[in-house]
Amino acid sequence: MKTLKVALLGCGNVGSQVARVLLDDAADLSARTGARLELAGIAVRNPDAPRGEELPRELFTTDAEALVESADIVIELMGGIEPARTLILHAIGHGASVVTGNKALLAADGAALYEKADAAGVRLAYEAAVAGAIPILGPIRDSLSGDRITRVLGIVNGTTNYILDQMDTTGAQFADALAEAQRLGYAEADPTADVGGHDAAAKGAILASLAFHTTFDMKNVSCEGITDITAQDIAAAKDAGFVIKLLAIAEKFESDGAEGVSVRVHPTLLPRTHPLAAVHGAFNAVFVEAENAGELMFYGQGAGGTPTASAVMGDVVTVARRMVLGGHMGVEAASGHVPALPLEKVTTSYSIGLDVADAPGVLSAVAQVFADHGVSIETMRQTSHTDAANASAELRFVTHRAPEAALAATVEAIKGLDVINSVTSVLRVEGV
Ligand SMILES: NC(=O)c1ccc[n+]([C@@H]2O[C@H](COP(=O)([O-])OP(=O)(O)OC[C@H]3O[C@@H](n4cnc5c(N)ncnc54)[C@H](O)[C@@H]3O)[C@@H](O)[C@H]2O)c1
Ligand SMILES: N[C@@H](CCO)C(=O)O
């Protein structure tokens, strides 16, 4: 039986679990692969650092470059742009295939890496980069390749889903929930990538590129995180029958007579009856809408060392099988370029919370602003604060779908009204 040398770069949350599987399940893996997968070494910064798994000390090395040069398959789980990018290019240059979970790198420089891998006739696999354990890139790239995908909508960041879910179900504070997500190994090394929405944005760009056979640059993703979401927002949403989720939404649509792709990440109100509202903890779920398949939903653990190791190992086995069978190994390049559409072109629906004077004519003044911008109101709820010294009320509007530009202009015009004390929240709504 052929032996394939595997180099592991990084031994943190995910890497340590991948090492464990490679060592513990070696017999099963070779039976499935048709080759012996030999863990040749693990590149780390400090071989003596404590790790979750007991791993043989002799596997550790600080010389990642030399390790890469000896390998048939390189698994990159260090994260970050450098030295991950240089080491992956080094691996490709040496004819090794690469498996990575590094969405930040793929979103920043994926197109160049896919091209290099294709030209070198090696494979670059990255199922772990999007929605952790959920097999989502394979289904989009392979199973749905005979269909036309129109929209992908997903909860693709476990940390933020965990935080929002804890705030919603237990009344936890944002900071406490984030600390727990970090302790459980869900968060990125720098968790601002999670809470700022950038991790979801990177995944959204990867999903859009595969779903729409294009190269979607992360800089074109409109990105809003959850750092401004307050306990009051969560309570008000709950009161109105909604839950707040951080969604990544990738859509292909026509604008001004030409097709384009938009990707946006933002906190979103969903009716509590919506299937995505039932995605709790660090779980992820991805909805795919395709012309012939209709609606599909993929659900599972989106973060954490062990679940993510499952996706990594799936790629390792797939890559190894291809090596055993021979033939072309490369990734399929994007078949065309579909331009990126800005957020203003998207059609969506808003929930707008207002603190207003509780006086005659206020509601009609606000309603007039909606009418002036061609935005239709779906529902309005008023809560009066009768015990306040100056009678005030909270108004909450949910609009019908309208162009984002019209909705944003409506909010700006409302802010200018004398009868408004403040705009207390503006959130987009899906699933109504
Ligand atoms: N944790 C998850 O749930 C999850 C899920 C999907 C994808 N990912 C991705 O997988 C990758 C790894 O994530 P993680 O959670 O295991 O991160 P981690 O921070 O726990 O582990 C990364 C390890 O790489 C090591 N490392 C960094 N630079 C190095 C260098 N130059 N040389 C040697 N070692 C180096 C670090 O010391 C650390 O031990 C990241 O790209 C991340 O985005 C993580
Ligand atoms: N930090 C990421 C890891 C999975 O990619 C998350 O919370 O979803």
Ligand code: NA
């Ligand atoms: Na995945």
